[in-house]
Amino acid sequence: DSEGFHVDLTNCDREPIHQLGAIQPFGFLIALSSDWLVKRASANIADTFGVVADDMLGTPLTDHFSAHAVHQLRNRLTVLRGADAVERIFGVAVFADQPNRLFDFALHMIGDTIVLEGEPCEAEAASDPASAIRAMMARLDNTTDLTGFFREGARQVRALTGFDRVMVYRFDMDGSGTVVAEAARAGIGSFLDLRYPASDIPQQARKLYLRTPFRIIVDVHAEPVPILPQRDETGEPIDLSLSVLRSVSPIHIEYLQNMGVDASMSISIIVEGKLWGLFACHHYAGAKRPGFERRSIAELFGQMFALKLESRERKALSAYETSARATSDRLLAAVAGDAGLLDNPEWLGNMLQETVPCDGIAIWIDGKLATSGMTPPNDAVPGIVRRLNAMAAGRIYATDHLSDVLPQAADYADVAAGLLAIPISRTPRDYVLLFRQEKIRTVNWAGDPHKPAQLGPHGPRLTPRKSFELWAQEVRGRSEPFNEAEQRVAEMLRASLIEIVLRLSDDAQEEKR
Numbered sequence: 015d016s017e018g019f020h021v022d023l024t025n026c027d028r029e030p031i032h033q034l035g036a037i038q039p040f041g042f043l044i045a046l047s048s049d050w051l052v053k054r055a056s057a058n059i060a061d062t063f064g065v066v067a068d069d070m071l072g073t074p075l076t077d078h079f080s081a082h083a084v085h086q087l088r089n090r091l092t093v094l095r096g097a098d099a100v101e102r103i104f105g106v107a108v109f110a111d112q113p114n115r116l117f118d119f120a121l122h123m124i125g126d127t128i129v130l131e132g133e134p135c136e137a138e139a140a141s142d143p144a145s146a147i148r149a150m151m152a153r154l155d156n157t158t159d160l161t162g163f164f165r166e167g168a169r170q171v172r173a174l175t176g177f178d179r180v181m182v183y184r185f186d187m188d189g190s191g192t193v194v195a196e197a198a199r200a201g202i203g204s205f206l207d208l209r210y211p212a213s214d215i216p217q218q219a220r221k222l223y224l225r226t227p228f229r230i231i232v233d234v235h236a237e238p239v240p241i242l243p244q245r246d247e248t249g250e251p252i253d254l255s256l257s258v259l260r261s262v263s264p265i266h267i268e269y270l271q272n273m274g275v276d277a278s279m280s281i282s283i284i285v286e287g288k289l290w291g292l293f294a295c296h297h298y299a300g301a302k303r304p305g306f307e308r309r310s311i312a313e314l315f316g317q318m319f320a321l322k323l324e325s326r327e328r329k330a331l332s333a334y335e336t337s338a339r340a341t342s343d344r345l346l347a348a349v350a351g352d353a354g355l356l357d358n359p360e361w362l363g364n365m366l367q368e369t370v371p372c373d374g375i376a377i378w379i380d381g382k383l384a385t386s387g388m389t390p391p392n393d394a395v396p397g398i399v400r401r402l403n404a405m406a407a408g409r410i411y412a413t414d415h416l417s418d419v420l421p422q423a424a425d426y427a428d429v430a431a432g433l434l435a436i437p438i439s440r441t442p443r444d445y446v447l448l449f450r451q452e453k454i455r456t457v458n459w460a461g462d463p464h465k466p467a468q469l470g471p472h473g474p475r476l477t478p479r480k481s482f483e484l485w486a487q488e489v490r491g492r493s494e495p496f497n498e499a500e501q502r503v504a505e506m507l508r509a510s511l512i513e514i515v516l517r518l519s520d521d522a523q524e525e526k527r
């Protein structure tokens with residue numbers, strides 16, 4: 015279509031996925047003015063109300079809904095005032111003469127516009143939601159390690175929603191992601207440990223998933239239903255960011271079809287305000303629509319899961335920091351008793367090793383070098399120090415791939431591929447350097463990550479990759495990365511080391527006098 019946005023490899027992140035102007039056909043959408051007149055309606059409205067969308071525009075909602083239903087919706091709307099949230103109301107009898115024909119509704123606001131989305135109530139309702147959630151939480155709490163916690167999370171989402179495959183998908187720092195846990199129907203193979211490139215879930219989608227933590231694609235083969243009129247008096251398509259029925263990017267639909275998926279659902283896992291990962295769910299045996307109430311329980315479960323994950327991560331971090339603080343105290347105490355220890359890289363190396371594992375250590379003070387363990391050749395160290403001085407003014411610097419910033423480091427990458435540099439003075443620049451050796455890893459990508467998409471046969475139209483065959487990549491020249499917690503701890507050790515160095519130089523001054 016001429017108005018539509020053409021996706022290509024350069025603009026994938028800019029496809030306006032919240033403004034596609036259509037919903038999925040498993041429900042209907044009505045947008046209302048603040049006086050409850052219909053401003054927009056989805057083209058499938060006649061299926062439920064027997065009035066075509068065009069004829070509904072401009073009419074009051076009370077022409078179509080029972081007075082009681084309108085009353086229920088109005089009441090619920092008052093709860094919402096101002097919030098960037100979706101209210102839900104389950105089991106509404108829309109037609110006064112059909113008391114058993116029930117619908118579930120989602121309500122949200124865009125400015126002054128009220129957006130009402132309805133779908134038929136699930137025949138077999140979820141059991142008491144509160145006790146369902148309680149049982150799910152108890153199961154999570156019964157797990158000991160993180161792997162078990164993830165696996166139990168996947169199991170619970172699968173038990174609740176009935177999807178064929180439920181995965182816990184964790185994002186890496188570079189935006190790629192790995193399946194870290196899975197619960198699946200027997201006989202459909204496993205995606206566990208597979209890695210997917212960042213471009214499989216583009217930026218704007220991630221941003222949207224922070225705001226709306228739940229989405230479902232009930233049937234990837236279903237034809238989207240346009241919302242009429244497509245453009246209102248402002249000329250804008252409706253903003254479907256918070257819509258429950260929002261239709262989905264055709265690129266992503268193609269991706270799912272290439273994967274052989276019929277229905278997809280995902281729940282954001284938000285930790286410390288960041289998109290940590292997703293529960294990603296597939297169904298392969300046709301369309302899948304868990305009822306709205308059940309989906310709402312799954313969404314709430316996702317939020318509780320994330321909170322528990324956050325608290326587990328915090329606990330682990332604080333235990334690590336406590337032990338690091340103890341090391342730092344011991345360091346200070348030991349050096350206070352024997353200043354010579356700081357010139358002893360074996361001793362210092364062993365000490366720091368306990369908190370930040372490494373394969374070698376170099377100490378550079380006043381242009382003098384001492385090393386222990388696996389380190390670059392001595393004559394390479396001044397080059398590293400010069401590079402650090404030019405780069406990381408007085409701050410911790412960490413890399414798992416030193417040759418990124420220092421090309422000649424490729425020569426000794428097998429013994430020292432990664433570096434954590436702790437500056438311990440201002441001028442002249444003194445450092446404690448922790449090295450990690452190369453760790454050759456095999457990353458199992460689901461398809462070649464260098465070709466996440468290709469141009470289609472009909473011009474600039476983008477086609478996501480068709481093959482998800484295992485594509486094993488051998489990663490060389492990199493060490494185990496120094497993680498965030500280790501860098502924080504290095505910051506703490508740095509403070510101790512600076513204190514020691516200052517004290518020693520004071521002592522030296524003293525002796526001179």
Ligand code: BLA
Nearest residue numbers: 026031210214215219262263266278279280294466467478
């Ligand atoms: C969205 N991509 C998504 C979503 C997932 C993935 C989970 C969220 C929507 C959903 O729940 O289905 C990716 N799904 C995965 C991955 C696994 C999985 C990695 O099951 C692993 C097991 N996709 C591409 C390319 C583009 C692209 C090249 O591969 C763009 C050029 C786009 N993906 C794309 C878009 C969305 C998306 C636009 C947003 C869909 C929407 O919410 O409208």
